[in-house]
Amino acid sequence: MIISYKEEDRSRIDSSSVSAVSYSLEYFSSFDPTMRRVTIAFVIMNILAFVVIGVRFSNYTLRNPKSAMKHEAVKNQVFKLFYHALDSWSEIIFWLLFFSSASIFITFKLSANPTLLLPELGAPSEKVYAAFNVVLTMVLVARSVAVLMRVGE
Amino acid sequence: MQFSDELNQKKFGTVNVASCNFYLNDLLKEDSLTNANIFYEMFIVDGEDRLIDVPVLVKDLRLADDSKPNAGSAMSDSMVFSRRFIVIDTISSVSTVTNKLFKQEGYVRWANSIQIKVELDPSAPE
Numbered sequence: 001m002i003i004s005y006k007e008e009d010r011s012r013i014d015s016s017s018v019s020a021v022s023y024s025l026e027y028f029s030s031f032d033p034t035m036r037r038v039t040i041a042f043v044i045m046n047i048l049a050f051v052v053i054g055v056r057f058s059n060y061t062l063r064n065p066k067s068a069m070k071h072e073a074v075k076n077q078v079f080k081l082f083y084h085a086l087d088s089w090s091e092i093i094f095w096l097l098f099f100s101s102a103s104i105f106i107t108f109k110l111s112a113n114p115t116l117l118l119p120e121l122g123a124p125s126e127k128v129y130a131a132f133n134v135v136l137t138m139v140l141v142a143r144s145v146a147v148l149m150r151v152g153e
Numbered sequence: 154m155q156f157s158d159e160l161n162q163k164k165f166g167t168v169n170v171a172s173c174n175f176y177l178n179d180l181l182k183e184d185s186l187t188n189a190n191i192f193y194e195m196f197i198v199d200g201e202d203r204l205i206d207v208p209v210l211v212k213d214l215r216l217a218d219d220s221k222p223n224a225g226s227a228m229s230d231s232m233v234f235s236r237r238f239i240v241i242d243t244i245s246s247v248s249t250v251t252n253k254l255f256k257q258e259g260y261v262r263w264a265n266s267i268q269i270k271v272e273l274d275p276s277a278p279e
Contacts, residue, residue: 001195003238004212004266007246010259013177022172025162025269114165115275 029117031128038100042135045096049089056084083149090142097136180241180261189241207269208234240264 006019060080066073108116119125161167180186195207214223214233222233239262246259 001207001238002210002212002266002268002270003264005242005262006265007260007262008177010181010261013181013261015176015178017177018174019177019263019265020172020174021263021265023169023267024171025167025169025271027166027168027271027273029273029275115273117166117273120168 026120026124027117028120028124029115031119031125034100034104035128035131038096041096041100042093045092046089049092052088052092053081053084056088057081060084079149079153083146083153086142086146086149090139090146093135093139094143097132097139101132177261180243180263186241186243189243190239192237192239194236195238206236209236209238210234211238212266238264 008017008019057077057080061077064076066077069076104116104118108118119128121129158169162169180189195209196204197207199205210223210232212223213221214235215221216233222231225232241264242262246262
């Protein structure tokens with residue numbers, strides 16, 4: 001329970017003095033442990049993404065040696081490296097977002113006793129939503145650019 | 154607020170936010186105030202009818218050394234919690250009891266914001 005007080009000098013109070021008061025009751029779950037686990041998974045998935053990008057780019061260079069591409073080799077390789085980076089990273093991180101959101105939702109829906117609440121909208125859960133929205137936006141942008149690169153290839 | 158809202162307030166998981174304005178002049182009519190200068194303690198009744206005391210964080214708490222341990226917005230170990238709280242205080246700032254004019258002196262204090270936050274414990278559904 002959190003209380004804030006106000007005070008006023010008696011001599012300053014007249015018939016028109018007004019004050020606002022508020023009362024709120026809210027239930028919430030701490031998402032700090034979940035955010036820690038998701039952050040660790042995010043780091044691991046990024047490492048995995050870099051490995052996948054390296055393997056895909058390596059396969060590309062093996063299939064398309066510089067000697068076969070002549071003077072456009074560097075340009076093509078930079079393009080492909082950029083494409084693989086956006087494509088692989090967005091795909092892997094998407095599944096991280098999907099499974100982390102799904103695990104929270106399924107845990108919430110399957111709980112027989114009230115042990116977990118979904119993060120509420122507004123300031124108290126801003127940290128959770130801000131992190132999710134930033135990563136989701138990055139994934140959407142990366143995926144869109146990768147698709148456009150693939151189309152324009 | 155309707156009567157059904159009043160009943161729903163006591164149901165588990167019901168988020169409730171209410172605010173209003175009141176005339177400070179009413180605080181000076183001490184004889185008609187039924188909840189002034191009363192210390193309250195809050196308890197929760199658990200599933201086995203045990204009373205669980207609720208810690209109270211007074212944001213404006215000022216210690217004897219003039220420090221304000223509860224002033225920050227983030228929770229910290231240095232914060233001081235208490236058990237009792239008061240809703241309206243009209244007498245603690247009055248220094249002289251015998252002065253007939255004492256009701257014209259000093260301050261009145263009131264709780265302008267009360268927040269009750271219930272954090273669910275995943276390891277103990279109760």
